[in-house]
Amino acid sequence: MNFDPNSSFLYLVAVAVILFILAQSLFFLIRAYKRGKEIGMDVKKLRKTITSSAIFTVAPAVSILLGVLTLSKFLGLPLPWIRLSVIGAITYELPAATSTASALGVSISETITSPTVYSAIVWVMTLGILPSTILVPVLLKRIQGGLISIKSKDSKWGDLLISAMFMGMISAFMGMVFSNIRKGLPGWIPIFVMLFSAVLMAVCGLLINVFKIKWLKDYALPICMIGAMIFAIIITPAIS
Amino acid sequence: MVSKSYDDKTHYYGKVWIWTAVLVFILVPVSACVYYNAWPPFISVLKGLLGVAPIFWTVGAIEVITFTPMLGTAGSYLAFVTGNLTNLKVPCAINAMEINEVKSGTEEGEVVSTIAVATSSIVTTLIIAVGTLLLGTLTPVLNSPVLKPAFDNILPALFGALGVVYISKNWKLAATPMLFMIILFISAPSLAGSVGILVPVGAVISILMARLLYKNKMI
Secondary structure (H helix, E strand, O other): OOOOOOOHHHHHHHHHHHHHHHHHHHHHHHHHHHHHHHOOOOHHHHHHHHHHHHHHHHHHHHHHHHHHHHHHHHHOOHHHHHHHHOOOOHHHHHHHHHHHHHHOOOOOOOOOOOHHHHHHHHHHHHHHHHHHHHHHHHHHHHHHHHHHHHHHHOHHHHHHHHHHHHHHHHHHHHHHHHHHHHHOHHHHHHHHHHHHHHHHHHHHHHHHHOOOOOOHHHHHHHHHHHHHHHHHHHHHHHHO | OOOHHHHHHHHHHHHHHHHHHHHHHHHHHHHHHHHHOOOOOHHHHHHHHHHHHHHHHHHHHHHHHHHHHHHOHHHHHHHHHHOOHHHHHHHHHHHHHHHOOOOOOOHHHHHHHHHHHHHHHHHHHHHHHHHHHOHHHHHHHHOOOOOHHHHHOHHHHHHHHHHHHHHHHOHHHHHHHHHHHHHHHHHOHHHHHHHHHHHHHHHHHHHHHHHHHHHOOOO
């Protein structure tokens, strides 16, 4: 059988996976919304959470779409569409595809024509990231049990522990922004963008807390992100 | 704490969905192999896996331990199926809890975090789907050199705004891991490719500092 990484069959597989993801997300969304109402949470707040989360998601999602584009040159569209809609990210899928292609002696600069190479890559992409999905049902209750026991002994320390974990993530990503500064002024662009985003957030904080512009609270993060991305478009040509 | 019956049901539904998801994930390569009658040699899959599995299996395990306390029960079952945790789902959940002034691990936190992760998953899936279908029209726009700096800088744009909120609240907690990471990445820029492994390193430093400051009543 002739192999086409953009075949109707592979598109059908992609649509099936996407429908599954949407069904799972809708199931938990509706369940949480109902639960929120049951325990007396403000419906307006629940709706605002939906709106603000949706708006926040737009820019990162478009960036994920760019990853689909990058991979599609080699793998066709359906596979990157599947892979980047489920667990995984461009930072994982690209090394997985490259590693398998090089093991098979194939270049990743041209579209795949061999179904065997294709299926090998799909297996590696799938198996290489599966443990994080499998470990959640195995470990989640134990992790939560540990946290509950810490919180019951000392609730302030329990809250501090979660803040500290999040700070660990923030510090790693903020530190990464500094990785190119030895390349001269263009290497500073991500730092300028990060600082601009931070200043925008400080201004938003001022508008919310001092000038009581409460609606801004729900949209501050996406506004700062998109503002900083526009700032990157402006300063990059000027600096480079 | 979250009431037992609701939380137990969440675990039950979460497990059903996540194991079904594992099956769906595996059915993708199986269906390609069966349809094209092209089962790859075991050794080539193994060689390919050897290139990525040691790192990504480790990162995956660490991500489960680090992120599940922030995401809550349903949020974890969902986020570890729909992916893009650090650049999307975790900041989205944390931001939503911050806006609503609720804490993770509480009933309200569980509701807010689940709504945030689910909405984010739906919007991401729809944007990728629409983008994929309209690719012919969108490719020139998305690949335009004018927009490239914006997408190259999406993480600094996200973590600048997110960072200033948390650092200003917990600057004593933030100072040591931040300084450590900045020095580390300036000294070894190639580590930028393995930032996932450094998240738990940052978390451990941050937890140790938190413990030290807490014991000495400095926070």
